[in-house]
Amino acid sequence: MNKQNLTVHNLVQAATKFRDERDWRQFHNPKDLAISLSLEASELLENFQWKDSAKSLEENEENIYDELADVVIYALMLSDVLDVDLNEIVLNKLEKNARKYPVEKAKGTEKKYTEL
Structure with a gap:
């Protein structure tokens, strides 16, 4: 391969x-x-x-x-x-995480999204 x-x-x-x-x-x-x-x-x-x-x-x-x-x-x-497409579910999860952890609030911090 x-x-x-x-x-x-x-x-x-x-x-x-x-x-x-x-x-x-x-x-x-x-x-x-x-x-x-x-x-x-x-x-x-x-x-x-x-x-x-x-x-x-x-x-x-x-x-x-x-x-x-x-x-x-x-x-x-x-x-x-x-029977799920890993590419699709990983990209969907990254999109969800991007909404939870916007760069302007999450950059450089280890805080959970509920604490931002």
Whole structure:
């Protein structure tokens, strides 16, 4: 697969091909995929627990990347099972966030939109 022209659609196709070659679609439902996504995110977090970010990356770089990939793969699988277009829902969410966090109020602050 040509990495330079890779799209989200290509990633979904690659992930579902991997799944389907193993006949795992039967186990993939929204609930279990969402649980798996959350568990993988927790495994990613474990790499940072009780350490600063720089030390975590230094000690666990490969594992961090692997766990991040697992999170993304489960998100791709979930989008396939839900039959949603990830490009569309991500862009829609960014538009919503832009309304919640207008640049003139949110720039340079970590405040939640309810505090702006």
